[in-house]
Amino acid sequence: MNTKIILYGTMQNCGKHFLSIVSNIELLSFYFSSIYVIILEDGSIDNTRNLLRDWNEKKHKHIIKHSISLDVEKKFISHSDKLVQCRNILLNYIFDKNLDESYTHAIHCNFNTFWCVDFDGICNIFEHDINTWDAMFCVNKNKTYYDYRSLICEKNIFDKDVIICSTNEKKRNKKIMEFLNVLNSSNNLISVQSAYNGFAIYKLEKIKLCHYLNTAPCNTCHDENKYCLKDNSHVHFHKSINSANMFINTKLVIEHFPGGETYDAFIQSMENSIPNIEKDVLLYLLINEFIDTTGLWLEFGTGSGISTNQISHYYQNTLYSFDSFTPNPYNRFKNAKQIAMPSHLNNNIEIITGWFLDTIPDFTNKYLSEKEKENYISFLHIDCDSYQSTCQVLNELCKYIKDGCMIVFGKLLNFSNFHLHQLKSFYEFVQKYKIKFKWIGMNSTFSKSNDDFLKTFPNTRDEAVAIKIIHNPFFNISSNIIQMIKEEETEEDTMKEEEEEEDENFDWEKYVIYYSDLSHIKNKYEAWTHWKRHGENENRIYFAKNDNSEKFFDWEKYIANNNDLSHFTNKQDAWEHWLQNGKDEGRKYFSINEIIFPYENIQFIQEEELKNTFDWIKYKDTYDDLLYVDSLDKAWDHWLQNGKSEERTFFSIENNNTRHIRGIEDLKFKFDWIKYKDTYDDLFFIETLDEAWEHWSSCGKNEGRNYFSIDKKSAIQRAFSTTNSDENFDWIYYINNYDDLKNLKNEKDAWKHWLRNGKQECRDAVFDWCAYIGNLNLSSIGINTKEDAFEHWLNNGKKQHRVPDNFNWINYIRKNNDLGPLITTETEAIYHWLNIGSKQNLTY
DSSP states (O other): OOOEEEEEEEEOSOGGGHHHHHHHHHHHTTTSSEEEEEEEEEOOSSSHHHHHHHHHHSOOTTEEEEEEEEOOOTTOOSHHHHHHHHHHHHHHHHHHTTGGGTOOEEEEEOTTTOOEEOHHHHHHHTTSOTTSOSEEEEEEGGGBOOOGGGOBOTTTTSOTTOOOOTTSHHHHHHHHHHHHHHHHHOSSEEEESBOOTTEEEEEGGGSTTOOOOSOOOOTTTTTOSHHHHHSOHHHHHHHTSTTOOEEEEEEEEEEOOOSSOOHHHHHHHHTTTSOBOSSOHHHHHHHTTOSOTTSEEEEEOOTTSHHHHHHHTTOSSOEEEEEOOSOOTTOOOTTOOOOOOOOSOOTTEEEEESOHHHHHHHHHHHHSSGGGTTOOEEEEEEOOOSHHHHHHHHHHHGGGEEEEEEEEESSOSSSTTGGGTHHHHHHHHHHHHTOEEEEEEESSOOOSOHHHHHHHOOSGGGGOEEEEEEEOTTTTOOHHHHHHHHHHHHHHHHHHHHHHSOOTTBOHHHHHHHOGGGTTOOSHHHHHHHIIIIITTTTOOOOBTTTTHHHHBOHHHHHHTOGGGTTOOSHHHHHHHIIIIITTTTOOOOBOSSOOOOHHHHHHHHHHHHHTTBOHHHHHHHOGGGTTOOSHHHHHHHIIIIITTTTOOOOBGGGOSSOOOTTTTSGGGGBOHHHHHHHOGGGTTOOSHHHHHHHIIIIITTTTOOOOBOOHHHHHHHHHHOOOSOTTOOHHHHHHHOGGGTTOOSHHHHHHHIIIIITTTTOOOOOOHHHHHHHHTGGGGTOOSHHHHHHHHHHTOTTTTOOOTTOOHHHHHHHSGGGTTTOOSHHHHHHHIIIIIHHHTOOO
16 A cells, blocks of 8 residues: 554563564554554563563654653653653654654654554455555454543444543443444444544644543543543544544454463574474375365365375365465555466365355355364465465454464475564464464474575475464354353453552562462562453462552662661651652652561462362261351351351361362252252153252252252263363363362353453363273273263372473484384374383384
């Protein structure tokens, strides 16, 4: 596009995601004739400032860069006030330099959350007549939204000039759902009076006289609710734009940083991970028949058709090859040429012509729909090179890529700016969908240094890399599960804006010191992010600076670090000075090194740990007067309030001979509902476990009817076979596999935890019982079912028979030469390592 734009925004503590952020900026330059980047970095305590300076010094064609680093004065005590100050500094810079005379549009971006953007959406904005709009705002993936404090919309969604206010929670939630329904039903533009959501495009001529200010009123609570005062600066900014046409564009999508590995760490880990097979990787896979021929084989980027013909020789079914044969109209590079469709193609090749965004959905509807559920993808040859095209392929086909699928990327590594193209798409695909994969190899070695590999590896074959999908959690995922994921993501995105704003009262040092598993956290930002995303849900203690602040106040250090306070000689005077003056002056609060925690917190922690070892079922069965008790919480409350004083026995799970299985100790999961129904003739109408349980818990136990239980093995079998979340999700395995999940008691809680935390932390959620039996040769001792395998796994050491995540079976054979004649497949290699190699400490 011939459009020239300005990209501006703030940045703070973005060191670990810096490569992703600047890669997005550099990618934007492919779509515009010129970009002027203005970044204001304020008060970072990590290496963001140094990284920004280094990047600023590098030359990038079509990009002009200017960075502003400063520490905003301490008088701006709130995060929102600081943002207002920073945003106005950026606007002043633009118009003081008269940049609006050379540039027509400006993108305001929140770099702290800017992980990836759909460039098709940006191009879509400029397809609209630029005279019909003055501002465009984005949505999150799956058409969700989070920044409700900046939103004012009519169309019967929100009353005009009303910011979403949490004083009336019921009304607030209703309005949010109304708005989300409008988002999901709209395919393009929604008229608004104000919005933001992390990414916005403005006409410069419309915002020239505008500025940010936190003074927009809330007509619901009349500014009594602190969240309405925190950050409504976007509302004021948009009100100051005269007669503006502003829209939320549902095709403009951005995504926030997920959990998992950073892009920089991902690239660094590759240098010693990709085997050099010293062969053309595509032919290596084809000739050795490593690819499953029962699935669909697809190619993206037909080109001259040479590789297309090669692939088709090794596949009996139809090979589908996609290509537009037309250069991207939005790409500013002028050397792109029209490509002729190749002739002389083999008979089993079908060319699908058009843009991927149009042709892939049509293809999946025809060959991979619900009616064709047995179809799946077992091979992808992605030779389309560009970032956006590769994203389209991987995102559109994700749910059809089966475990074991081989993917060959035609141009992944070892060329200038490789990090901006297929590799970035693949990295985002892996992080977004929690894909587990294995590097199969390349015809070279990978070097992160451009100068080294450009001189050493001029052959383009060195750019291709093959990978194997080990586990795709989204394969064949049902529509209702996708909807559940959307709802979870909506809830998470709604929390994003509040997460970003650090609580000034949060004592991160106490938090990190108290929990030994948080020793890797080195600053307040990381601690606050952990508490908001995990700690709060895990019932960890929130440490406030105001709690016992005087008790932890190191008055001597406070005086030593403030020369003008040398006349103070005691703690009381120093403490009063800090309360009355020091806080307002921005002086540092010093905490004593030895942190003493309040007794009530220690007691609470001890009680919670004790509760998790309480065998409540045995406690209930021992005492006849506890018939009404039907849950751990009720039993625990009884023991705390009555049982201890009555000297009743505390039964501990850890002291039992039988191993405790989390999940099935719930009365419902051990309830023999069929026997219950057959025992009482008046229960003939009951047809399911849920109906029987509802009857017994609400009526039966009060009527003195018996509670019948099934044995442990039957309970395990029922727990595995009656899952409602996802046929691939083994909830009972999930909560027993991780000791920190001992508070989860049922399928619903397990599934919710996996959606919110587990998939981001790459936790295993599927018990591969066939592989477990096969790898340990358990069939020889009569173990042939999932239930028996699970019980063996539970009783014989959950971590003892686990294959390491970094196990590379090809390297295992290479490093142990005597295994070559014996092992020819990955399964054989895993079996050998589990039974022999691990005991002999063989390397892999």
